[in-house]
Amino acid sequence: MSLTIDDTTTTGAPRSPWHGNADAQELNHWRHVARQAADELATDALERDRANQDPFQEVELLRRHNLINLLVPKEAGGAGAHWETAFHVIRILATTDGSIAQLVAYHYINQGSIVFYGEPAAQADWLRRSADGQWVWGDSVNPVDPTLELTPDGDGYRLNGFKRFSTGSSVGDVIIINALVRGGTNDGKILAFVLERGRAGLELQGDWDFLGQRLSASGSVRYNDVAVRPEDILGEVGDEPFSTLVTPGIQLAFGNFYLGVAQGALAKGRDILRGRTNSWFLSSAETYAQDPIFQRTVGELLARTAAVEALAGVLNRTFDDALAKGAAITAEERAELAILIAQLKVVSTEVGLDVAHRIFEVTGSSSTSNTVGLDLFWRNIRTHSLHDPVDYKKIEVGANYLLGEVQPISLYT
Structure with missing residues (x-):
C-alpha cells in the first residue's frame, strides 16, 4: 500500500490510503x-x-x-x-x-x-x-447520548458533558470524540477531535459492569471544561459519502465479531461433546457425539454459521473496493454497500445468538457449570447485539428492497 492521501483521482477527489485487495x-x-x-x-x-x-x-x-x-x-x-x-x-x-x-x-x-x-x-x-x-x-461518540458541547475559547474550545458506552476509553492512549459546537464561526457543526486519556478535566467513570463484554473498557466519561486545541481537531462530521463509510465499516466489524462468537461457541461445544464418553440412556449410540440427535443439531448450527461466513467473506472484500474509491464514491454506492452490510448484521446477529444459546442442547447440563465458561459466548453476543436494534436493520433492508428507501445517515445507518 502507498500513502497517497494527498493525491487526487482523475475526478479531483482525494484518494484513500487504502486501495487494492489482500492477497x-x-x-x-x-x-x-x-x-x-x-x-x-x-x-x-x-x-x-x-x-x-x-x-x-x-x-x-x-x-x-x-x-x-x-x-x-x-x-x-x-x-x-x-x-x-x-x-x-x-x-x-x-x-x-x-x-x-x-x-x-x-x-x-x-x-x-x-x-x-x-x-x-x-x-x-x-x-x-x-x-x-x-x-x-x-472513542466517546455514542450518538444516542448527545450531551457533549464545545464552546469557543480563544483559538480552541472547551468541552463539557457526559458520554456513556465509550469503548476503549479507559485503556486507549487517545480517545476520539464527537461534539456539537455552540457559538462562534462553527456554531451548529459536529467536530471530531482526539484527546489523550490523561487530558485535564477528562474523568473516566469506571462504571462498565455489564452482563457481557466485560473487558471492552466501555465505561462512561465525564468532561469538565476540557481544553481542546486546534491541533486536536480532525475535522467536521458530515454526510459526505466517503467519510460516512465509518458506519458500514463498524457494522461490518460487528458482523464478523458475531460470526467469530458463533464459531468459538461451536468449537468449544464440539470439544465438550466429543469429551463425553457415555450417551443418553435411551440412545442406541455409544457416545453423545455418535448420537444422530446431537449430530443433527450441530450440523444445522454449523451450516447456518457457514452461510454467514460466506456472506461476510464477500462483503469484507467489497468494503476494501469501496474504500479504494476515496471521495469519488457516490451516495448511491455507499447506500448499496450499507444495505448489504445490514443484511449481514441481521443474519450474523440471529445466527450468533442461536448458536451461543443452542450449543447447550448438545453439551448437556454439566456444561452450565461456572467452571466451564460456555456461557461467556452467549453473554458477550447478547450484550453487544443490543448495540442497535436488529429489527431496525430488517426494516432498513426491507424498505430499500420494496420502496428503494435509504435511511438517513447516522453512526447507526
Whole structure:
C-alpha cells in the first residue's frame, strides 16, 4: 500500500490510503498471528472476565503481536494491511475473547477516522504519530447520548458533558470524540477531535459492569471544561459519502465479531461433546457425539454459521473496493454497500445468538457449570447485539428492497 492521501483521482477527489485487495499471503500471515493471540487469550478468558479489570495487559498482548498498526500504511510506519484482513483478525479474536475482539474492532474504526474525518494535508502526520506511539484508539461518540458541547475559547474550545458506552476509553492512549459546537464561526457543526486519556478535566467513570463484554473498557466519561486545541481537531462530521463509510465499516466489524462468537461457541461445544464418553440412556449410540440427535443439531448450527461466513467473506472484500474509491464514491454506492452490510448484521446477529444459546442442547447440563465458561459466548453476543436494534436493520433492508428507501445517515445507518 502507498500513502497517497494527498493525491487526487482523475475526478479531483482525494484518494484513500487504502486501495487494492489482500492477497493470500497477507491473509494467511495475519490469520496466523490472530490465532496465536486468540490462543493466548483463551488460556484465562473466563478468569479475566470475572475479574472485570481494565484490559491493559490484553492491550500489551495486541501490541506484542503487532496488531495495533495493522491498517496503517507502511509508509506511515504500519503493517499496510487491508480491511478484509482486519475483519478476519476481529473474527478470530472473537472465537475466544469477545471483549478484546470488540476493543480491536473499535480501535481500527477509530484509528481509521483519521482518514474518514481528517483534513487530507494532516492525515499523514496523524497516521505516523499513531504508528510511532502504537496508540490504541478509544472513542466517546455514542450518538444516542448527545450531551457533549464545545464552546469557543480563544483559538480552541472547551468541552463539557457526559458520554456513556465509550469503548476503549479507559485503556486507549487517545480517545476520539464527537461534539456539537455552540457559538462562534462553527456554531451548529459536529467536530471530531482526539484527546489523550490523561487530558485535564477528562474523568473516566469506571462504571462498565455489564452482563457481557466485560473487558471492552466501555465505561462512561465525564468532561469538565476540557481544553481542546486546534491541533486536536480532525475535522467536521458530515454526510459526505466517503467519510460516512465509518458506519458500514463498524457494522461490518460487528458482523464478523458475531460470526467469530458463533464459531468459538461451536468449537468449544464440539470439544465438550466429543469429551463425553457415555450417551443418553435411551440412545442406541455409544457416545453423545455418535448420537444422530446431537449430530443433527450441530450440523444445522454449523451450516447456518457457514452461510454467514460466506456472506461476510464477500462483503469484507467489497468494503476494501469501496474504500479504494476515496471521495469519488457516490451516495448511491455507499447506500448499496450499507444495505448489504445490514443484511449481514441481521443474519450474523440471529445466527450468533442461536448458536451461543443452542450449543447447550448438545453439551448437556454439566456444561452450565461456572467452571466451564460456555456461557461467556452467549453473554458477550447478547450484550453487544443490543448495540442497535436488529429489527431496525430488517426494516432498513426491507424498505430499500420494496420502496428503494435509504435511511438517513447516522453512526447507526
